[in-house]
Amino acid sequence: MISRRDFLQVSCATAGLLGFGGGIVNAAATQKLTEQDLLDFESVGNVTLTHITDIHAQLVPIYFREPSINLGVGDMEGLPPHITGPEFLKKFGIAKGTADSYALSSAEFSALAKTYGRVGGIDRIATVLKHIRAERPGKTLFFDGGDTWQGSYTSLKTGGMDMVKVMNALKPQAMTAHWEFTYGQERVQELVEELDFDFLAGNVRDTEWNEEVFDAISYYERGGVKVGVIGQAFPYTPIANPRYKVADWSFGIREADVQANVAKARAAGAELVVLLSHNGFDVDRKLASRVDGIDVILTGHTHDALPVAIDVNGTLLIASGSHGKFLSRLDLDVQNGKIKDYSYKLIPILSDVITPDAEMTSLVTEIRAPYEKELTQVLGQTESLLYRRGNLNGTFDDLICDALLTERDADIALSPGFRWGATLLPGQNITTEDVYNVTSITYPSAYRTTMSGQTIKTILEDVADNLFNKDPYYQQGGDMVRVGGMGYRIDPNEKIGSRITDMTHLKSGTAIQANKDYTVAGWASVNEDVEGPPIYDVVSDYISSQKSVSVKAHDAVQLVKS
């Protein structure tokens, strides 16, 4: 599989010149980045796969900061995507201060955001897709990895229909899903009917008969090559999200079924087999090492953005980021059922550099028009950089926890470790849209309850094991549950029950006691019939009353590594 091209790319990356497109780096240095620099690509072979994933319903450009901490455990420690910041830049030969550095790392984020501006926007993505399709007529396929219908005000209000409309206009061949399911199984089936493309999920079965609910495989012919695409929805949807929303469906990794579907696709004459996956990167890395015959895995769920394809056991893993910030282009030379050569680029969608596609701009404007007043309503301003990504905490989550503690009058706040949500720069207004960008879920009740110290520890340990279990098949993605009003130490390398120590109630400065009760406010419980006001109202009210918010550097949660 290692071709001359691979060596070329590796050596370029090391030299820090061409790893991510020489044009970008050079142009960035002089601040003269052009659309053509972003689109430049050395095309190869007979098939082009384009991939986007985890858009989280972001129709218009936003800021999005990549994580500064993304720990890998066990065999995954130190492997991409578990490297961040300056280490990431060094690994991929990216110079500091460049557009690549801005797009791919957290380094100097606030400063670079002023230089390079917002990212994403469906109309910019439309422009890039049009360009690639025009350059590679009859050879191009486009796939959406899911987490498309959820994550914004308009997606919540339209029950995902806003995204169905724009995706129909972008014309992918197929999608798979995760958060889509949180609209409930009836709504999912309604929306699937509206799609002009395939909805693939080989690992979703009905609980009664164990039969496939959706198609598992679709076939497409491009450049004379028959391409078999297998869909893999997020395996732990009924566990990470409310099971009652998909009560009649069962998920799971179902590795043996993936292998069987690969064999089925090959038997049907597929010369190229692609897994359109929402497993998460580490799960796909393990899957690729155990399942034979997959040529390409288009990964998703864990929101990783990698500037190279990762080869595992002869399978190329592609990680296309999130929130419409990137579009992946993978050119393949497929001969006799094998990839002979490939060329890959993770194209950053820099909104100020790429010309919006006029048709798509008008569709997006039309979709947003009925909600314009709510979307643009200013609630307050932030003095701090507000972001979500990070294994242990994010500043936007700190703000949500502050809102919960204040508005719900609690000792301790718990906020889910979601990885979606746009970033706000210091000095930016906070609008209703911004609040929904980090809270828009279909089970939004902000509960207030009493928990013993033991129960709180059990929850932290349970979530930590879902994140840091050494076997990726037992990981659910997401990050640590965020806490307010308390601190703790965490050792990811310990086993469940022993990772969390030194739990402290911050207000009193005392240790949290196992048998003492604490008032806890939180949201996004996966249980049915949860009572409380919706989280987006709680956060909006808090920001409105504060007018100006700031989040202090977070040191209440400390990482220890054994």
Place this chain on the structure above:
Amino acid sequence: MPELSRRHILGMGAGALVVSSLSIPFSALAANTMATDAIMKFTGGAKPKDGLVTLDMPEIAENGNTVPVGVSVDSPMTADNYVKSVLVVADGNPSAGVATFHFSPMSGAAEASTRMRLAKTQNVIAVAAMSDGSFHSAQSVVKVTIGGCGG
């Protein structure tokens, strides 16, 4: 506490007690006397060998109250080489025994499936008694979790 359902409580109980190592050697199963006793009774004291048996279970249970379990044994199922029975035990349940499936050459294939309740994260072990008097086994960790927060 309306937001704490039985599933929630179940998961929490699990979290407090769990040991979830994924490569527990068979001998380590002796940690649970009841499961070991059940297996030893089934094998007459013989130690099962690895291989031939496949357990089909989720890595993480969607609902600990009804976890699907499928077991199959690689066997020609002929008169002189067949699977006589398969014992399924769960080493973390109050009562370890889950099911015993009986086969004959007439069965055609040694495959069975059922659903089981798992009180917490634990090992599920299937032991097959072969017609030549040998025993084979497979095991799988099934995690029972509180859930939530993925994303």
